[in-house]
Structures are given as structure tokens and as C-alpha cells.
Amino acid sequence: ETGVTQSPTHLIKTRGQQVTLRCSSQSGHNTVSWYQQALGQGPQFIFQYYREEENGRGNFPPRFSGLQFPNYSSELNVNALELDDSALYLCASSLGLVTGYEQFFGPGTRLTVL
């Protein structure tokens, strides 16, 4: 069984640029969620995808968008990067839509915006 993987590990961008982060779900999982974790804070929910459709979104602007592919891997895209977007971005997969399911987290991508 393969765990959740994320790429890249680290990324440095400048303000105004666009970035794409990638996530591969744990084997057998069809649901993926993305979180932003600023330094010293808990993870903040960005959105969730289930079978390629968005199924829940946190309080993030539209410049945060996502995709889920038929193999259940996922992308997080952020346009017009701002300094405050600097954070650890976590991907988590789960078995399905039920909110009580355990989420399995990846190691995260550290994004720095200069």
C-alpha cells in the first residue's frame, strides 16, 4: 500500500506568479483534501475533491483552484501569488465523502513567496 505523496517538497516563487502543487492519493482512496498551514497555526481547509468534483470549500479566494484526475491524484493551483501565501500545503486522502473518515496526510509542500 502506497501512502500519500506530494511534489515538490519545496518551492520558491515571487509575488504575482502562479504555482501548481501535486498530490498522489493513498491507494484505494477517491477523496482528496487540501490544507494550508501557516507557521504556528493549524491546517486550514482549502477544498475537497471527490471523484473529480469539488465537494466543499473553505474560506479561500477563487485564485486557489484545484483538479482531481481519474486516477484520483490531484493538483492545487494558486494564481497571482501573494506574500501571505507562504505556507506548508498539505494534501490528505480518505476513503470517501463521509466526514467521519480518517484522513491520511502527505508530507507537505513548503511554498515560499518572495
Next chain:
Amino acid sequence: AQRVTQPEKLLSVFKGAPVELKCNYSYSGSPELFWYVQYSRQRLQLLLRHISRESIKGFTADLNKGETSFHLKKPFAQEEDSAMYYCALSGRESTGNQFYFGTGTSLTVIP
């Protein structure tokens, strides 16, 4: 609105002493409550959830709907319990599933 509150950012206890990590929540509807843990240089992982009503690594957590709390307890702390602990809540809302994490409590167990 703050959904999950963990009042202690840092908590230190001696090995063998009881430990309680506090979590209070604010949510209308029927939330699911969880405790996630992150050990040093490891990824975030589930410790326990209220629907399972189980004890994991000696930890228990009781959902108190009246006090809207989900405190994590262990009668005798061990050094390997030193980690960052996050209380989390999930629920189904009109906009879809939502997930909320607290700011975390860093637990240090002193030998």
C-alpha cells in the same frame, strides 16, 4: 467564527503524570471530532475520533456536547507522547464538507 479552540499552545508534564489537552468547539449541527498527532519529523496522523470510542496509545477523549468540549486525556504520560496535537472537527454544510483544525498544543513529557 473560530470553530475549534485549543487554549494551550504549550504543555509540559512529567513522565508518569496525568495529561489533559483541552479542546472546545463551536458548531451547529452534528460534527465529527478528531485528535490528530504529529510526532517529530513525521507527518500528521489520526490519533482517535469520537465515533470510534476507542483508546489509542492509552489516550481517550470524550465528546461533551453540553460543554462543547472534546478533551484528550491520558492517565500516565510517556516520553514518546511528546508531539504536537491538533483537535479537528468536520461537518456537512450547505457548501459541502468542511474541516476545521485548532492551532495545536505542543506536549512535552519531561523524563
